[in-house]
Amino acid sequence: MPSLFVIRGNDQGARFELELEALTVGRDSTNGIQLHDTEVSRRHAELRRNGRELTITDLGSSNGTFVNGHRIESHALASGDQLQVGSTLLLYTAPDEDSSRAAASRIDIIGPQTSGDSSRIVRSMRHDEGSSIFQSEASAAAESPWLARARSNLQIMYRTALAVSHTLDIDQLLGRIMELIFEWVEADRGCLMLIDAETKQLVPKVRRDRRPGESQDRLTISQTILDYVLEHNEGVLTSNAREDTRWNPAASILAQSIREAICVPMRGRYDVVGVIYIDTYLPPEQLIQSGRKQTRFTDEHLKLMIAIAHQAALAVEDTRHYSALVQAERLAAIGQTIAMLSHHIKNILQGIRGGSYLIDMGLSNHDENIIRKGWDIVEKNQGRISTLVMDMLTFSKDREPELSSANLNEVTADVVELMQTRAADFDATLTYEPALNMPTLTFDPEGLHRAILNIVTNAIDACDWQDDEEHPPARVTVRTEYDGPGHVARVVVEDTGRGIAPEDRERMFTLFMSKKGGRGTGLGLPVSNKILQEHGGRIVVDSTPGAGSRFTIELPAVHAEATVGPG
DSSP, rough: OOOEEEEEEETOOOOOEESEEEEEESSSSSEEEEOOOOSSOTOOEEEEEETEEEEEEEEEEOOEEEEEEESEEEEOOTTTEEEEEEEEEEEEEOOOHHHHHHHHTTTTOTTTTTTTTTOOOOOOOOHHHGGGGGOOOOHHTTHHHHHHHHHHHHHHHHHHHHHHHSOOOHHHHHHHHHHHHHHHHOOOOOEEEOOOOTTOOOOEEEEEEESTTTTOOOOOHHHHHHHHHHHHTTEEEEEGGGOTSSSSSTTTGGGGGGEEEEEEEEEEEESSEEEEEEEEEHHHHHHHHHOOOOOOHHHHHHHHHHHHHHHHHHHHHHHHHHHHHHHHHHHHHHHHHHHHHHHHHHHHHHHHHHHHHHHHHHHTTTOOOHHHHHHHHHHHHHHHHHHHHHHHHHHOOOOOOOEEEEEEHHHHHHHHHHHHHHHTTTTTTEEEOTTTTOEEEEEOHHHHHHHHHHHHHHHHTTTOOOTTTOOOOEEEEEEEEEEEETTEEEEEEEEOSSOOOOOHHHTTTSOOOOOOGGGGGOOHHHHHHHHHHHHHHEEEEETTTTTEEEEEEEEEBBBBBGOOOOO
């Protein structure tokens, strides 16, 4: 589905799917895409689909509509385009379905048993082994100066690419970029600045000095250089400002003790996100005494800095886009969670309201039987809301199991006893077969109790065959097993219920997926699976539609005597 992601602005993280043939973008609530941005007009632009082409047209807005930094009146969008309205920046994405289908139709993946597959692996190589191409000193000694310089520049760009690919934290990324620059360029001081999305001003993010212990002076950067770089979108190198015609006699660069400077724009795919500045520096008195005329920076350094700045800008853009996508997914997940919880709580409240009505009627008529019936309904729904809250807390909280010595037979027996009443309500027989050789183990008794309870509850609910007169006898069997040689303990829950369809089996541990209608929350199995994963265990499912299911809880059998306590 084509969509627009807000990657900058008040609505950052919002995602708008473009399902309609035409919709408008603006500040007013009547727009298909409403943006909470005071710089956006009430009806700012229109998106219209013509076949597979999506065109955006400005509707005479006050501040204009921009695509990839260029003001437009009407423009056909391509996937990856950045759309700016007011101070809001959106990313347009559209799947290329034709390309995917065409590629799939021309590619076959054959198995090892298929005739014609005679390929064999003759060499494999690790990532670090492949990168050693840049470290061959023996061959480098015989290279020409040009080839040696090319290899060196390629190594620099390779290490820069590695640096920007290993972190999604912008501050860490920028710090690493400055470290690499100081490894390759003989600069005394350096600074990396990003353009603030709101104020459009450069904000220093990283400063580095080659000799930080010798000087704590403030780094004064020439506004003249910054203005030139941003205005012309060019990198500059200056080695003698007084003879450079680009700087007028009053330029701020002349007032500093700067011998040489390089300043380059950080240009990403569509826009400049900041600048990188480095210089060589001597205090005035030392500069006069030294009288050095040699230069450290060359055109080669300028080219290298421009390439590094481009890599850094792409990484900054990718990190910002990723953060916006994560925010969009988080908002979508919150919305789904609220919707599902509201649905379940509404059903529970309806049950409580029905019970309360019976209690009120019983009190008016002095009928204790009606009061008792109403109270049973209220009590059952109180249990449902308590279960819902506990499941939500268990699923949402990352925690380590609270391990203690316990007997799995006893924990399982308590669940079976607790569920006998529910089984009777479904006319189901609930039996328990404990393992006679089960030792005392170390696990989280409360966590395992909850996991087993959820699975047994599901097994009983699956035996509801009210609309099928030829159903098998409703029976749920729970048993424990201990595999000493395999160091595994198991709880097996079998039922003669409806079974699980193959297409549902793949999604059964997905949050809020339930086949119980209003009776289920879709939390039980995800919670149980999470508890087992925290123990290093798993849940194995075997089911046949119409014949029942078997859920096997497996957890590592850690003996109590093998657990080392504190101290």
